[in-house]
Amino acid sequence: MINHVISSPYKRAKQTVEGIADYIGQEIVTVEDLKERVLSNKPIRNFQEAISKLWENDSYSWDGGESNLDAQKRAVSAVQDILQTYEDNNIVIGSHGNIMVLIMNFFDAKYDFEFWRQLSMPDIYQLSFSEHQLFSVKRLWN
């Protein structure tokens, strides 16, 4: 049973989880640090290549953008707060592909650029934690 619904402030993330929030009769709790990573303040010609470069060097950032390390740090910190606040609850989180994979990568390095590339969008992963450590990952989409 789902107890709470949390989302990035972005409309598309909220829209993804509003159905489940309505279904369980809960308001969506907005968490700012689950927002999409800022890629750059300039137009990016090739999105995949731009992301690939960020995974080659985790402290690299495009002009005005967040590095993998910076984006991972704020998103993981948000997740750790959520784990603390909602201990022993089942939570649905609406976020973004980049941010989701950076969160997963913090706990297990096998979640990387190639993993991000094969995501369907939208996609759903069930992450289970024990003592704030990730112990299982299951894809629920399809």
Ligand SMILES: O=C(O)[C@@H](CO)OP(=O)(O)O
């Ligand atoms: O992977 C992501 O981060 C982006 C890519 O387009 O998607 P979204 O914010 O829609 O999840």
